Amino acid sequence: MVDEPSRIVVKLDDLLHAQRMTLTELAERVDITLANLSILKTGKAKAIRFSTLEAICRELRCQPGDLLGYAGETS
């Protein structure tokens, strides 16, 4: 079974840049491994826990919608 590429876009890079924060620093603050955060940043994650989303939004002072976007067609 070949997985189709996800149409969910993770805008973690933009948010980190806006907050002038490194991925390593965020990983320490949200208590997630750098490897897992890197998976999220590169769009390779299959799912995100609410606890992870909450911690990232808290540290980056953003809304879930600021972190995630949908790249497909909307009807």
Next chain:
Amino acid sequence: MLSKASDPLLRWTRLLLVIALIIFGVSGVAALVALLPLWLFEARVLVWLSAHSDGPQVAGEALFSIGFTLIGIAVINGLSAQFLRKLIAIIDSVGQGSPFIPQNVDHLRVMGWLALATQAMGLVGLPLGAWLRHALANKHIFVPFSLAGLVTALLLFILARVFEHGTRLSEDVEGTV
């Protein structure tokens, strides 16, 4: 969580399975080797069988049946050895940290088919054993009837489905951050 190295049940089971694998292998080869004297000393064996059965015709059929039985033993041992190799591979995957992998789904499916094949061979052996017992008037020749292979095969096919589902869940968990 116990790893293979620290889980005594897995460690000892693996050891027993390796020993059983060797026994199946050796006895399977021995059954094939035993065919050689039947072929090389066919005349002598026929004389002996004639003396211990109801005549030359029965002796000829008995010789064929014994040869067929030896081939059957070799095939069943080969199937059993293959079965054990798959089981050992599954045990090893537990030690490597992740038993819910596509390879184990395949292993379980193959084990199911091997169990079915062994059951089928056993059913073929039933009439053969009964005939040999009658022809040679030997009460010690006994082929037991059992549907354990069929039940084992069903169990393994169900387990393969469970592992297939577990593998999907495991892949989902691995991609979750």
